[in-house]
Amino acid sequence: xxxxxxxxxxxxxxxxxxxxxxxxxxxxxxxxxxxxxxxxxxxxxxxxxxxxxxxxxxxxxxxxxxxxxxxxxxxxxxxxxxxxxxxxxxxxxxxxxxxxxxxxxxxxxxxxxxxxxxxxxxxxxxxxxxxxxxxxxxxxxxxxxxxxxxxxxxxxxxxxxxxxxxxxxxxxxxxxxxxxxxxxxxxxxxxxxxxxxxxxxxxxxxxxxxxxxxxxxxxxxxxxxxxxxxxxxxxxxxxxxxxxxxxxxxxxxxxxxxxxxxxxxxxxxxxxxxxxxxxxxxxxxxxxxxxxxxxxxxxxxxxxxxxxxxxxxxxxxxxxxxxxxxxxxxxxxxxxxxxxxxxxxxxxxxxxxxxxxxxxxxxxxxxxxxxxxxxxxxxxxxxxxxxxxxxxxxxxxxxxxxxxxxxxxxxxxxxxxxxxxxxxxxxxxxxxxxxxxxxxxxxxxxxxxxxxxxxxxxxxxxxxxxxxxxxxxxxxxxxxxxxxxx
Ligand SMILES: *Cc1c(COP(=O)(O)O)cnc(C)c1O
Numbered sequence: 001x002x003x004x005x006x007x008x009x010x011x012x013x014x015x016x017x018x019x020x021x022x023x024x025x026x027x028x029x030x031x032x033x034x035x036x037x038x039x040x041x042x043x044x045x046x047x048x049x050x051x052x053x054x055x056x057x058x059x060x061x062x063x064x065x066x067x068x069x070x071x072x073x074x075x076x077x078x079x080x081x082x083x084x085x086x087x088x089x090x091x092x093x094x095x096x097x098x099x100x101x102x103x104x105x106x107x108x109x110x111x112x113x114x115x116x117x118x119x120x121x122x123x124x125x126x127x128x129x130x131x132x133x134x135x136x137x138x139x140x141x142x143x144x145x146x147x148x149x150x151x152x153x154x155x156x157x158x159x160x161x162x163x164x165x166x167x168x169x170x171x172x173x174x175x176x177x178x179x180x181x182x183x184x185x186x187x188x189x190x191x192x193x194x195x196x197x198x199x200x201x202x203x204x205x206x207x208x209x210x211x212x213x214x215x216x217x218x219x220x221x222x223x224x225x226x227x228x229x230x231x232x233x234x235x236x237x238x239x240x241x242x243x244x245x246x247x248x249x250x251x252x253x254x255x256x257x258x259x260x261x262x263x264x265x266x267x268x269x270x271x272x273x274x275x276x277x278x279x280x281x282x283x284x285x286x287x288x289x290x291x292x293x294x295x296x297x298x299x300x301x302x303x304x305x306x307x308x309x310x311x312x313x314x315x316x317x318x319x320x321x322x323x324x325x326x327x328x329x330x331x332x333x334x335x336x337x338x339x340x341x342x343x344x345x346x347x348x349x350x351x352x353x354x355x356x357x358x359x360x361x362x363x364x365x366x367x368x369x370x371x372x373x374x375x376x377x378x379x380x381x382x383x384x385x386x387x388x389x390x391x392x393x394x395x396x397x398x399x400x401x402x403x404x405x406x407x408x409x410x411x412x413x414x415x416x417x418x419x420x421x422x423x424x425x426x427x428x429x430x431x432x433x434x435x436x437x438x439x440x441x442x443x444x445x446x447x448x449x450x451x452x453x454x455x456x457x458x459x460x461x462x463x464x465x466x467x468x469x470x471x472x473x474x475x476x477x478x479x480x481x482x483x484x485x486x
Pocket of ligand 1: 242
């Protein structure tokens with residue numbers, strides 16, 4: 001019996017299918033504006049995903065047709081110009097190409113003497129320079145800011161524990177470790193604290209001021225109180241762009257505080273750190289270069305496809321201490337494929353690592369950092385435009401300051417609605433289901449808010465006009481239907 005392979009039997013047919021797929025995906029991206037932002041997969045489509053085990057293959061052509069019919073029409077929607085939910089980047093056509101090229105090479109990135117390691121080294125060197133981190137510092141591309149926060153906080157914990165924590169574990173600690181952030185801190189930080197075995201209560205969530213930035217007096221008091229009561233403060237998490245309102249905290253002042261108190265400064269800059277690329281915004285990040293670790297995403301405000309996160313660490317040796325475990329089968333060799341000594345597996349939790357560096361390297365070379373900076377500024381200007389339109393409209397209400405690219409507002413009606421939360425909840429569902437626009441939602445000081453986070457290089461001001469008109473139209477309709485309410 002002939003030996004088998006997963007390569008095509010007929011390379012010519014596979015080449016033709018590949019060309020068709022590229023053509024169709026280019027058209028798909030080019031025409032995104034003509035489609036609804038989102039549509040729910042109908043029941044009939046959902047049922048197709050309860051198929052029996054595919055024991056025998058059906059071939060590439062039929063499988064591709066199934067993709068076109070059952071998968072492609074039902075995306076999250078974030079490639080669309082009117083998607084502003086959560087914080088999700090748009091992606092780029094060039095990155096679609098890069099991901100295909102990366103998959104063709106299928107490198108084990110960062111651990112071998114190959115080009116994929118050189119590409120990631122190069123990308124990390126660029127990102128360190130952008131963020132003002134030392135060239136000799138550590139860093140790693142990861143899936144996203146959640147993992148970047150986890151990696152940063154792991155190193156913070158291990159470095160500030162006061163004993164060999166990677167070897168001895170938390171059971172050896174005499175005093176419980178505590179860390180600090182505002183109550184606007186992203187849930188991924190709490191998740192990291194939970195995963196790290198510190199217990200979520202170790203994360204002290206402090207009040208914020210009117211700008212939604214951490215109350216620094218409350219921070220100082222909390223650290224002092226924990227010390228008095230026998231706990232061991234080790235880290236402050238500063239926000240560069242909070243998820244709810246886009247607030248950038250005074251990182252410089254927090255760095256001063258951390259230095260005086262001997263605490264690690266970790267910055268969650270998931271999207272906000274990318275403002276470093278926009279000359280007029282860069283000043284707001286003053287002190288970023290003093291952080292011990294920084295988490296940010298290229299897949300949000302860098303517009304790269306998910307997954308593309310990054311963590312930078314001032315002390316590369318500390319990073320290696322947290323993630324390096326020796327193994328005979330991984331020891332560097334004197335030459336050959338295994339001769340790389342600074343293996344990126346020793347910078348983070350993953351051993352096998354995908355070639356996500358390629359899309360970033362190609363994307364930055366293709367478009368340049370200056371253009372990314374202009375797009376980031378464009379999104380900030382668009383958010384200011386939307387906030388102004390909301391402020392000027394008698395039936396809309398701005399619920400929080402909009403200092404960056406996030407706008408929280410609601411349909412308030414005129415005269416003002418008595419129960420705006422319920423109406424706005426319904427309004428958002430209708431808006432999503434209409435396919436016209438996708439903002440998300442949050443709570444701002446107890447009030448339900450429609451939340452627009454613009455990390456979208458396809459958005460135009462006219463798209464925000466469409467949003468305003470549609471929110472007002474739906475708001476009026478819902479109010480009428482609810483009848484008597486004053
Ligand atoms: C999105 C976000 C995260 C988590 O990033 P992922 O890439 O989704 O893992 C963390 N912090 C903030 C402020 C965010 O906006």
